[in-house]
Structures are given as C-alpha cells and as structure tokens.
Amino acid sequence: MTGVQTTLAMHVSDGLLDARTSVLFLVVAALGVAVALHRARRDLDDRTAPLAGLVAAFVFAAQMLNFPVLPGVSGHLLGGALAAILVGPWVGALCVTIVLVVQALLFADGGVTALGANITNMALVGTAAGFLVALALRPLAVRGKGGLAAAAFLSALVNTVIASGGFVLEYGIGGQGGVAFGTVAAAIIGVHVLIGLGEGVITAVTVTSVAAVRPDLVHLLRGTARPLELRTSPLTGGNRA
Amino acid sequence: MTRNRTFFVGFAVAALLLAGIVSYFADSDPDGLDSVALDGCTVVETGGGETLEGDCIAQHAQDHPLAEGPFADYTVGGDDRLTGAAGVIGVVVTLAVGGGLFRVLRRRPEKG
Numbered sequence: 075m076t077g078v079q080t081t082l083a084m085h086v087s088d089g090l091l092d093a094r095t096s097v098l099f100l101v102v103a104a105l106g107v108a109v110a111l112h113r114a115r116r117d118l119d120d121r122t123a124p125l126a127g128l129v130a131a132f133v134f135a136a137q138m139l140n141f142p143v144l145p146g147v148s149g150h151l152l153g154g155a156l157a158a159i160l161v162g163p164w165v166g167a168l169c170v171t172i173v174l175v176v177q178a179l180l181f182a183d184g185g186v187t188a189l190g191a192n193i194t195n196m197a198l199v200g201t202a203a204g205f206l207v208a209l210a211l212r213p214l215a216v217r218g219k220g221g222l223a224a225a226a227f228l229s230a231l232v233n234t235v236i237a238s239g240g241f242v243l244e245y246g247i248g249g250q251g252g253v254a255f256g257t258v259a260a261a262i263i264g265v266h267v268l269i270g271l272g273e274g275v276i277t278a279v280t281v282t283s284v285a286a287v288r289p290d291l292v293h294l295l296r297g298t299a300r301p302l303e304l305r306t307s308p309l310t311g312g313n314r315a
Numbered sequence: 316m317t318r319n320r321t322f323f324v325g326f327a328v329a330a331l332l333l334a335g336i337v338s339y340f341a342d343s344d345p346d347g348l349d350s351v352a353l354d355g356c357t358v359v360e361t362g363g364g365e366t367l368e369g370d371c372i373a374q375h376a377q378d379h380p381l382a383e384g385p386f387a388d389y390t391v392g393g394d395d396r397l398t399g400a401a402g403v404i405g406v407v408v409t410l411a412v413g414g415g416l417f418r419v420l421r422r423r424p425e426k427g
Contacts, residue, residue: 089377090352111420118421121319127414128326134409135334138389138402140342147350148342165417172413176405182379182387241348250375253355258372261354265347288322 085177085184086191086241093187095248100190106198107171113164117293125291126161130169132280133157137173141272149269152196155204155233156277159226160284162293163205170197191244200237204229208294216298222285223278225294230277234270238262327410334402338389349373 091099118126133153140148153173157166174192177183184192208215211225242259249258285292345353356371367374381387386404391397 086348087352087373087376088379089375090372114417115420115422118417120421120423123417123421124319124323124414125326126417127410128323128330130413131406131410132326132330132333134405135330135338135402138334138338138341138398138405140344140346142342142344143347144350146344148344148346150341150346168416169413172416173409176409176412179381180384180386180408181389181401181405182381182384183389185377186380238347245372249372251372252370253372257354258351261351262348265351269347284326291322 085174086188086195086244088185088187090185090250091188091191091244092248092250095244096187096190098190098247099194099244100187103171103190103193103198106167107193110164110167110171110198114162114168117162117165122161122165122291122293126165126169129157129161129166130172133169134173134176136276136280137177143265143268143272147265149265149272151273151276152200152234152237154196154201154237155208155226155230155273156280158201158205159208159229159277159281159294160292163201165293166205167197167201170201191241195237195240195244199240200233203236204233207232212294215294219282219285222295223282226278226281227274230274231267231270234273235263235266238266238269327406330406330410331403334406335399338398338402352376 088096133151133156136151136153136156138150140150143149152170154166154170157169160166161169171193174184174189174197178186178189178192207229208225211221211228214221215225216222239262242255242262245258245262246255249255281292285295289295289298344350352373353367353371356367356369356373359366359368379387385392386401387393388395389398389401389405391400
C-alpha cells in the first residue's frame with residue numbers, strides 16, 4: 075500500500091510506468107530538449123530572453139491553480155501552447171521543461187524517474203501540437219483580438235488533449251497495474267478535453283493581455299507589426315544590432 | 316527602456332500574485348490524471364495516513380524520493396498554510412533558472 079498524496083499538479087508519479095518505459099522516455103525527453111536548446115537560440119535575443127524567463131515563471135505560477143472540472147476532479151494549465159505562442163515552440167518547450175524540473179526537484183511534484191515522461195508529454199508533444207494549431211490559425215490570429223483569442227483557445231485545448239495522449243501512449247507501452255488500456259485511454263482523454271477548455275480560456279486571456287500592451291513581443295504575431303523586418307540567416311552570422 | 320521594464324515588472328508581479336495569493340483558492344481535488352489513476356480504489360483514512368483499497372493505477376505510485384524536502388507538495392516544511400510562500404519561491408527559482416538559461420542561449424549582437 076502506498077500513501078496517497080494530494081498533489082497540486084497533473085504529473086506522472088514514479089512507479090506508474092515500468093523502468094524500461096521510464097528510461098525510454100527519459101531518452102526521448104533528453105533528445106527533444108537537446109534539439110530545443112539548439113533551435114531556441116535563434117528565437118532568443120536581448121529583447122525576448124527576459125520575456126522567456128518570465129513566461130517560465132508565469133507557467134509555474136499558473137500550474138499551481140487547479141480549477142474544478144468535474145465533481146471531485148480538478149485540472150490545471152500545462153502551458154505549452156501559451157509559451158509557444160508568446161516565445162516560440164523551441165523556447166516554449168524549454169520553459170515548460172524548466173517548470174517540470176523545478177516542480178520535481180524542489181516541490182516533489184511529478185516523479186524523478188517519470189520526469190522523462192512528463193517532459194515528453196507536457197513540454198514536447200503538447201507544446202508541438204499546440205504550436206502547430208496556432209501556426210495553422212495564424213491568419214485568424216493576426217486579424218485582431220478576437221481572432222487571436224480563438225487561435226490561442228483552440229491551440230491550448232489541443233495541447234492539453236495531445237499531452238494527455240502522451241500518457242495514454244506511455245501507459246500502453248509500460249503502464250503498471252491491471253486497468254484495461256481502453257478504460258484508461260477513454261477516461262484520460264475525456265477528462266483532459268474538459269481541462270483543455272480551462273487551459274484554452276487561461277491561454278486566450280493571457281495571450282491577448284500581452285498582445286494588448288506588447289504585440290511586438292508575441293512570437294506568433296511576429297512580422298505583422300513590422301512586416302519588413304529582416305531576419306538574418308544563421309549561416310551568415312546574424313550580426314543584426 | 317522604461318516601456319520594457321514596466322511590462323516585464325507587470326508580468327513578474329502577475330506571476331507572483333498568482334503563486335503567492337491566488338494559489339490559496341486552487342481546487343484541492345485530485346487532478347485529471349490523479350483521479351483516473353485512483354479509479355477503482357477507495358481512499359481509506361488510517362491512523363498513519365491514507366491507504367488505497369481496491370485495484371487502481373495509483374497503488375503502484377512510489378513515494379517521491381524528495382518527499383521530505385523543505386518545499387515538498389508546495390508547503391514550507393510540510394505546513395500548507397505557507398503554500399503562497401512556496402509558490403513565490405517557485406516563481407523566483409523558475410525565473411532565475413529560466414532567465415539564466417535564456418540569457419546564456421541568446422544571440423548577441425557582434426561588436427566591431
């Protein structure tokens with residue numbers, strides 16, 4: 075028997091996945107984070123780097139705020155879509171990764187061997203899915219506040235559901251316990267559609283608030299305020315002042 | 316750049332307020348993943364805490380290796396009246412780690 079701890083955040087604990095699966099996703103997470111570290115460089119400059127640190131801190135804070143979704147069940151922001159819309163997908167993935175590492179190591183929230191699974195689900199897969207939706211809806215987002223809110227809402231909803239799908243996949247590969255895969259999959263996806271609605275609202279409010287004062291800092295809107303801004307190629311050294 | 320500073324300070328204050336104050340109003344029910352992991356079990360209060368009876372995923376959860384840490388479960392020394400303080404510490408640490416990493420990674424304009 076294991077002691078039950080009521081946690082504040084929606085993370086995989088140690089022991090829910092077998093050792094092989096935990097290691098597999100630690101490797102997946104390490105590879106993904108390495109790619110993100112490499113690709114994030116070109117989205118970070120003196121203007122965006124401070125914002126990125128603040129986005130990570132904001133996601134940490136928002137993850138503490140569980141909201142009710144069903145009687146006896148809560149949910150909270152994951153933050154991947156929010157971060158990706160504000161600071162880009164690569165930096166956004168790193169923001170969520172930092173939050174998950176701080177939570178696991180400082181607040182005992184989310185397992186340590188399960189960190190790979192949590193990073194894979196929330197920082198990598200969820201963020202990527204959310205950003206792809208945001209990118210597809212960019213023509214809508216650049217039209218105005220309503221369009222941006224709608225794009226942010228939908229990308230966050232997809233981010234939550236796909237991230238929870240990551241756990242379903244991991245449970246299918248090496249989940250502990252005798253609960254049938256289909257039962258777990260339906261329950262997890264179902265409840266995360268509801269949580270995704272909350273994530274969508276929080277993301278839409280946050281993104282439109284930032285865009286109202288500093289549209290130039292919103293990664294998804296980049297290039298619309300100053301359409302002639304040139305981006306230097308990494309091959310030529312990028313000596314933009 | 317005062318415009319930048321105002322915006323960044325406002326963003327930081329928002330995060331601190333959420334973690335330091337709004338966190339007291341967070342729903343303490345198990346979240347989506349935890350509640351599915353608990354499906355099939357009943358939580359039974361015993362003298363030494365809580366145990367799970369039945370058959371569910373959460374029975375396989377191990378105690379967190381850092382469960383005895385000073386800020387475990389968003390408390391300070393186990394005192395959940397100090398969740399706000401733990402939240403503020405988390406925001407500051409996340410900002411320090413993230414700010415430091417992104418500062419190191421950023422592209423710097425070449426001089427000369």
